[in-house]
Amino acid sequence: MASSKLQNNPYLSHLPPHQKGASRSNPSAKDPLYGFIPRRVKGNQARKVMERDLNPFTKQPYSGRYKALLNSRKELPVFGRMDEFFKIFNENQIMIVVGETGAGKSTQIPQFVAFSDLPHTRRKMVACVQPRRLAAMSLATRVADEMDVHLGEHVGYSIRFEEMIDPDTTFLKYMTGGMLLREAQNDPTLERYSTIILDEVHERSLDTDILMGILKGIAKKRKDLKIIVMSATMNVTKFRKYFNLRSDEQVSLLKVPGRTHPVEVFYTQEPEPDYLEAAIRTTMMIHRSEAPGDILLFLTGEQEIEDACRKIKLEVKDAIKQHPGSVGPIVCIPLYSSLSPQKQQSIFDSPPVAIKGGPSGRKVVVATNIAETSITIDGIVYVVDPGVSKQKVYNPQIRVESLVVSSISKASAQQRAGRAGRLRPGKCFRLYTEREFHREMEEYDHPEILRSNLSTTVLTLLKIGIKDLVTFDFVDPPAPELLLRALKLLNYLAAVDDDGNLTPLGAMMAEFPVEPQLAKLLIVSPKFRCSNEILTITAMMSGRLTSNDSATTSLLISSAPNIWICPPGARQRQGADAAKKHLAVHDGDHLTLLEVYNQYYLNLHDKNWAWNNYLSAQSLKEAEMIRKQLKGVMERFYIELNSLSDEKKLFTNVRQALVCGFLMQIAHKEKDGNYLTLKDNQVVALHPSCDLITQPEWVVYNEFVLSSRPYIRTVSEVKAEWLIEFGGKYFDLVSFPDGETKSALQRAWNKRMGTTESASDRTSKPSKRKDKGPSGGIQKKKANRRR
């Protein structure tokens, strides 16, 4: 019986012949995995091999370091659950692993899978998907070490700009979700993987949410693909229900206890009117009266953090001056994403030493949400949590998203508190009342997919072959209107035909790792003989330099870190302004981006060039890498890279190409001096950072920013004729409401037709467009009043 069962095991055909049956000479001496049958391996078998002297994957003796690492691995809670894991993994196609930080799931589970799946014997790979690059890199490095193999040979990682794998030998690959999505575009069933592990799904990042939907679909078609979903302890019921492929069985769950210490939570008695003041006061209170241990204070943004650091330092200085020896010395370290990696490193510095027998020194890290998930600081014993963070908020009245300081969720508060218990028992001071926590804070953050512009997502799903997006099985389905809005944009860009099918152009656009508008821009650019320049501008717009989510809908945009570094202080500011003036091109901000990059590239030899010109070296380096990557995709599709030698003509052509990519981001200057966006009639002004010396009648813009008032930023002049020539049906007058903009377009049409006939007379239907929106008129009145 047993042997016939073995012969029917589909995986055995992949094995070398000697593994199919018993042998009299003892082959296990040479192959520690002798007798292992894929997906039937038990915990005790794996443990035995781990204890031996011969590495089963390299067939080399283990190094001395291996055993030491193995001993520390044995302390991890996950390690003790190995038998249970193997049992569930072997018997199920999909399983869920739940465990708090410190349980060891991200490092150990993939290794267990490698032992049961034996991907290296069947030319398959195990993937472990992370939400962030840094996590993928550092986990791969750690696990390669634990398995005593070379990083990039048997265990590797795959992130944007860096593929640390050997396609012939790597069988365990850590990667970002974005990379797996990109692979799925050309391999919709992800054939090369035997098991895919999705880590940190509780974070509900856009990529993991989409991957969950895709993988659930693949699992129905590919019964040999195993899926492991890993999450911190929250909301697991939702995932268990979601991954039930058959209604009669529950998805199996492995629960692993965490290895964190208890954290005592304190609330304020009354709500705090000023959280910043309360945060500083609480930090000082801890410093004065609590036992040694570092403090982590959560605030919302760069300015607030720098401000708080200054104030805390000052208070400690005053306290020491007034009563020497009353408090110990303090270092206050700011932490947010736009800091250079070197500056971010200083959070790992030791706290300052006590002054001759005085109270001990303390380190205070003042951080954004980056310290909630992305960066872990050891040694934190006290957490100060004001209960707020900056979040993208959708304002349906004016159809714009902006960043607003808002209340965090309970899950987020729990995560923050947990940061105090990594070293030893800790304390968390919440600057809100217990009542507020229970009654007013949301259970979880809204998943990113419900708050995002979906044009890129929809294009990706179409490329993977998912046609019916409205019925696609999302964990949390986005509103159908958002999907339709994304489809409409893709239709305008000709990526999708009128029936919602992906066009060949759309398939090509999906290959570019940029937003659809930018992909379109790159593809059309050779026609305008300026693809080298558009390539540079696209790279500059696609990085963190300027945000370009504005997309579809013009419903977006918040803020973005600027390419220009603006240091505090009046004299510094003058220097920055002068530097900018020096590089600015008055034909348009897009051309300024081109000029900045070209000058950067010419001065690569000068390490101080960026700094001397008040530019972010980090951002420029990123643009350089993006440019290289995009150039590679263009070459792959034989998209010509060309330029015109006549600069004036070149600049004109660049702006014409921009119209093709950003049809929906055009604005017209009205008689009152304000600009009106064509898409949805928002009254806007040119942002003060804009370098245009005149106020042209027509402009193309990259961002819609809502700050003290609605602004458009990164703006270039365009001509009405271009809109008609390159905009096609998008600028069909029938769809425009009556007004100055329509009349101006009408004049351009007439000029083109060489007639005075009204363009809209040529069509039978009267104008039906009424989607001016309730806010259009209101906005306009406000703007008029201001004038």
Add this chain to the structure above:
DNA sequence: GAGCACTGC
């Protein structure tokens, strides 16, 4: 004459 939570390809 203004202002930047966090990720990812």
